[in-house]
Amino acid sequence: MAEKEMSREDALSRLDHKHACHILLYADSKAKLFGKIPIKHIVLMQMRFDGLLGFPGGLVDPSVESLEAGLSRELQEELGAAVPVTSDDYVYSHLSSSPPRLVLHFYSKKLKEAELLELERAAVATAVDHGFEVLGLTRVPLYTLRNGGGLPWFLSHSFISNSRAQLLDELRRLDLVSPQNLEKAVKKADELRHTVKSDPH
Numbered sequence: 001m002a003e004k005e006m007s008r009e010d011a012l013s014r015l016d017h018k019h020a021c022h023i024l025l026y027a028d029s030k031a032k033l034f035g036k037i038p039i040k041h042i043v044l045m046q047m048r049f050d051g052l053l054g055f056p057g058g059l060v061d062p063s064v065e066s067l068e069a070g071l072s073r074e075l076q077e078e079l080g081a082a083v084p085v086t087s088d089d090y091v092y093s094h095l096s097s098s099p100p101r102l103v104l105h106f107y108s109k110k111l112k113e114a115e116l117l118e119l120e121r122a123a124v125a126t127a128v129d130h131g132f133e134v135l136g137l138t139r140v141p142l143y144t145l146r147n148g149g150g151l152p153w154f155l156s157h158s159f160i161s162n163s164r165a166q167l168l169d170e171l172r173r174l175d176l177v178s179p180q181n182l183e184k185a186v187k188k189a190d191e192l193r194h195t196v197k198s199d200p201h
Ligand SMILES: O=c1[nH]cnc2c1ncn2[C@@H]1O[C@H](COP(=O)(O)OP(=O)(O)O)[C@@H](O)[C@H]1O
Pocket: 020, 022, 053, 054, 055, 056, 057, 058, 059, 098, 099, 104, 133, 160, 161, 162, 163, 166
């Protein structure tokens, strides 16, 4: 569903709307899958309570806290560790079409690989939301295997709100996947979604 991009100023003037902030956390990595396929970057998403994929974050109330303070609070609950977010990490805002009267603010932040690994551990060990609102953090595979495994299959899953578009925009903007590989992965994902839906078994 289409979401309308808006300026931060316009977004914050919507006092009669709810506001939600979400973040893409990522790190560079030299690790290799099966010892040969470079991971290149670790990008985090999460499996939500409703079975949809989305980013860490949640509802914030700009009348009582800054967007960044609200997002940091949500991250503490979902990841079990402090992730200081600043306005430098802000990417863009969208007016949600469904549900209506909701403004979505999106952030991304690069971490060191060791910091990200520590967050993954804390998300299981100490996060109060683990097993409830959040069923688990997941990494986004950025490679495409010969059989379509990796990013295409990941993109063929179901995502909350505009989080799939937020993911694709950031992978493109941060150059975490080349434009050609991203385009191919999206095309393959669309074919896979069609195959899964039309398979009667
Ligand atoms: O990753 C995301 N990207 C964009 N919008 C999202 C994402 N996750 C949830 N949303 C939207 O934001 C709303 C509030 O988010 P969330 O469910 O994370 O907050 P909460 O845990 O505070 O209730 C959801 O109803 C959904 O429409």
